[in-house]
Amino acid sequence: MKSFSDSYKEAGVDVTAGYRAVELMKSHVARTMVPGMLSGIGGFGGLFEMDLTGIQKPVLVSGTDGVGTKLKLAFLLDKHNTVGIDCVAMCVNDIVCCGAKPLLFLDYIALGKNVPERVASIVEGVAEGCVQSGCALAGGETAEMPGFYSVDEYDLAGFSVGVVDKDKILDPKSVREGDVIIGIASSGVHSNGFSLVRKVFDVENCDLNAYADELGAPLGETLLTPTKLYVKPILRLLEEVSVKSISHITGGGFYENIPRALPDGMQAKIQRSAVDVLPIFKLIQKVGNIPERDMFNTFNMGVGMCVIVDAKDADRALQALSSCGEKASVIGEVVKGDGVEIC
Known part of the structure; x- marks a missing residue:
């Protein structure tokens, strides 16, 4: 039965x-x-x-x-x-x-x-x-x-x-001054910061299917773009390069997540011009009138993963990621200090 x-x-x-x-x-x-x-x-x-x-x-x-x-x-x-x-x-x-x-x-x-x-x-x-x-x-x-x-x-x-x-096991304690930070592109907002996103666009009362010129797609479709999966390219990278530490850029953005991949006494110095900010983040900032620091403290801004390697291994790491179809670039370096500086 x-x-x-x-x-x-x-x-x-x-x-x-x-x-x-x-x-x-x-x-x-x-x-x-x-x-x-x-x-x-x-x-x-x-x-x-x-x-x-x-x-x-x-x-x-x-x-x-x-x-x-x-x-x-x-x-x-x-x-x-x-x-x-x-x-x-x-x-x-x-x-x-x-x-x-x-x-x-x-x-x-x-x-x-x-x-x-x-x-x-x-x-x-x-x-x-x-x-x-x-x-x-x-x-x-x-x-x-x-x-x-x-x-x-x-x-x-x-x-x-x-x-x-x-x-x-990757150990942040192995990170040294002069190491470089490689940013791997995200697919969009991923799955963080949506309480702010929903407030900015008032999603319950707006037309999510309306085409947005700034995005080249409907707003709802862009926001619902799924989080990028980095497992296979990262595992491939680990086989080819001596990676020191990795940070997944989730809720809390750059300021909260990158320090988790650093030892005490070290700071991530990020070059703002090296970060390829996706159109959706520019739109969120404009519509919500949000200070840039808050944007980098909430969203991935177009960088879903940060990989820290010795400067001499940077080119090889970029080549390995490119061979996996990933868009990646050097976005900063490790210096003495604390936390994150975006300059």
Whole structure:
């Protein structure tokens, strides 16, 4: 006998919708299967057998995050197949900053009403993020919570685990005066600062589908552009160059995130002219009348990752990133001091 409960359904939870959602998402999950994945979806846990070939001292690295209020744009535009990419990226981009290779990812979707097609669309994005970062979607949870979330809204969060050889963990303490900072281009706002974005554009009351000349695209489409996944190019870079430290530019922008990749007593001196600020940030600043310092303290401004290398390795690092299709350039250097200076 199949599982169902009329009483639970009358309370707002349709368990059969959950089963339908699982069936719809199976094809997306199948795309993420990588060597080591021993189980499919539907069990109580995701089983993964690690291949530790060449790793002398394996260390597990974990990361968790959500999409945040960028989800409001997905609701307003009724487009749900890209926010999963954001969810994966916010986790695995952090993990790779340690030098780790992401192995698996799990998602958590909490919603007011389980619409199977919408859930499958969300998972489609999650699966795409996993494919782009080379990790398996090992499982997840969909929680129908009527009365807690409205029927048209949901929250999305995730968790990832990676592995790195202990002797190859990137250590900010290795950074020295004179090292250079390479900025790797972002795809847009990514998944941070959307409380400010939503206020600036009053997104609930503006036409998100209207074409914006400054952007060469509709505003909503630009804002919903998914977070760039840096895992594969960074892992390739680590094979070719001695990278000292990496910073993922997320909420808090340059001023909060770059210092996390520096030792005490060192400062990141960023050349403002070297930062290729994307049009969306120029528009946000203009419409919101936001001071430039606040912009650099909130958004990535067009730089999604900062990689610190010895000056002699800079050209080789840029070449390696270019060969992966990444747009990268030297945006600054490490000097004695504290925090970040943009000059």
